[in-house]
Amino acid sequence: MSEAGTHLAIAQARSGSGAAVGAAASLETQIRAILATVPDPELPVLSVVDLGIVHRVDVDEDGIRVAILPTFIGCPALDVIRASIASALAGLGRPVRVETTFEVPWTSDRISAAGLRALAAVGIAPPADPGATRCPFCASSGEVVMDSAFGPTQCRSLFYCRACRQPFEALKSV
Amino acid sequence: MTPTPVPTPTPASATGLPVDALDALLRSMADDEFVIGFSDSEWTGIAPILEEDIAMSSLSQDELGHAAALYGLLAELLGGDADADALAYDREPDQYRHARLLDHGRGDWAMTIARRYLYETADAVRLAALTGGSWAPLTGLVGKMVREERYHAMHIGAWLERLAAARGEPRDRLETALAAVAPDAATVFAALEGEADLVQAGILAAPMAELAERWQAAISPTLSRLGLRIPSSTAASASRGRTDHGEPFAWLWSEFTMVRRSDPGAAW
Known part of the structure; x- marks a missing residue:
């Protein structure tokens, strides 16, 4: 988190006119790296990234928006997932909004190879x-x-x- | 990856959507899923075997999730201060628009299987008719629902076969249950106000009456192989297919609104 904070400070310091796009891209990379450490509450051996539910990460002047795909429509863990993502990204010092979407369906083949190995291990x-x-x-x-x-x-x-x-x-x- | 902006919903009135007909469609689907999900959740803790206790609870959880998503979509469509919870809980019993098929009370296990078999098969035909439709918010949700409903169909189909093959009391009970609910089965396809607009707009593939025939054709081979009664594609109660819900629903309504009514306006 503190490392993320440092990166962000550098990114913000650089964000003159030309560097803004590059800064947003590097911030997105950072966000994705942080998301890879947020566990799924029902299958904690998997991160939300390994589970394949992170659909989109957007960064703009309003803050960070993360769109996630519910594994099941009525998944009761969604509120917990939204809250864990928001809290993991809070250290970046920007407003965070986590929304769910059905734009594309989550399918079980979105689980990463590392995720499948972690599941088999348990x-x-x-x-x-x-x-x-x-x-x-x-x-x-x-x-x-x-x-x-x-x-x-x-x-x-x-x-x-x-x-x-x-x-x-x-x-x-x- | 290039960041793509999350699309902001466009107000329904600005898009030329058939709002009233969509309201009727979403309300009917949400109420169906809500009522069957709530009815079958009554088995939690008392189903015939432990696996079935879990299965029926999980099925119900899926249906209530679908209902919540559909009410949410309806609330967005209506705009203003429309709210999914208010749509689910704050209407009077006579304002719900679920199919009369779901108005027979929980009944015994055979009744639960008979009703659910007829509903799941009808819902599958309805979802197929909405797949690939022109209104993206609904199409996305339907695409997801179809994937979940596949497991419901598999499970309930296996129970239908099991009860039918058992002979004796299980089969007798199944036949009695089918005789009680089959006359109302086609109420899932009761004509919706403005459904021609939905077909015209490319949201729904065909009118409900045609879907009822597709449904009957889809289930006839299984039912006839099992020697079970094939329901008519026209409901006995067609004229009041989604209204006039009767005593079992009045009881269910008092159950599922009890907590909400105990403290109106509370945030849960």
Whole structure:
């Protein structure tokens, strides 16, 4: 945060007429770097960037605007996500507005490769069609059965692996 | 990445949108999702098995989320001091415009599955008719809803098959439930005031009566394979398809507005 503050001070000092565009671009890079440290409240092994919900970052004279894509329309974590993003960016010293949009749908293939690895490490299978889901523990696919399409959060389903006798969750493929 | 400005909503009156017809459409969809979401959330804690408790709660959460987003869109369309919460909670029971299919009370598990099967399949046809429409705010939301509803259809379809194949009491209860709700099933497609304007504006692909026929054609193969009654594409209560809600809804309304009415104007 303090480093971000320093960068911003430099950017602002530079922002004579010609440098303004470059400063905005570097501020955007900084914002994205900070967002990469904001965890998703329901899947805290993922940042909001790894989860793929950051749709757009805009910087102008009114401040910073971040548009996020809800993973599910009624996701109850949205308020927490908005608040965490606003608080993480507060150190940049500009007004922050976080808005949600359905301009494009969030889809489960927006999760980054690093995000998928982090999920597998905590026993959550990556999104796949229910028939193609693999056990995150033993990688079996043939002996995996879906217990229920609906799990502990809107974005997860419940599975059971008959090969290693382990129940597990998988992200819904949407 | 080049920053793109977030578009500011244009006032509806300035865009030539068929505002009244859109109001009727959004209100009917939001009320449908709100009422079925609220009804089925009554299973939280008392569903037949734990997985189903979770599933029905999650389904309901999805529907209430859709309702909130649709009320939000309606509030933006209406402008002024219109507000999603006020639209959801501050109307009198006779001002809600959900389909009469959803006015049969929670009932038993078979009733819940029968009603939801008929509703989910009808909703899928309605959403398909709104996909790719000309009004971007609705099209974006519909694109997202369709992805979630796919899981609902899969789940409820599996339950329909399970109850139908079970024979004995489960099947009897399913048949009784279908007989009770099927005559009202096509009320999801009750004609909307000004729907011709929606079709004209490229927002809705076809009039409701045509969608009702598409829906009937879509569910007939499954129902006939299972030897179950195929509902008519014309509702028995067509003339009052989204009005005159009766006693079960009066009770539900008193439940879902109870907290709001206990302290009007409070911020939650």
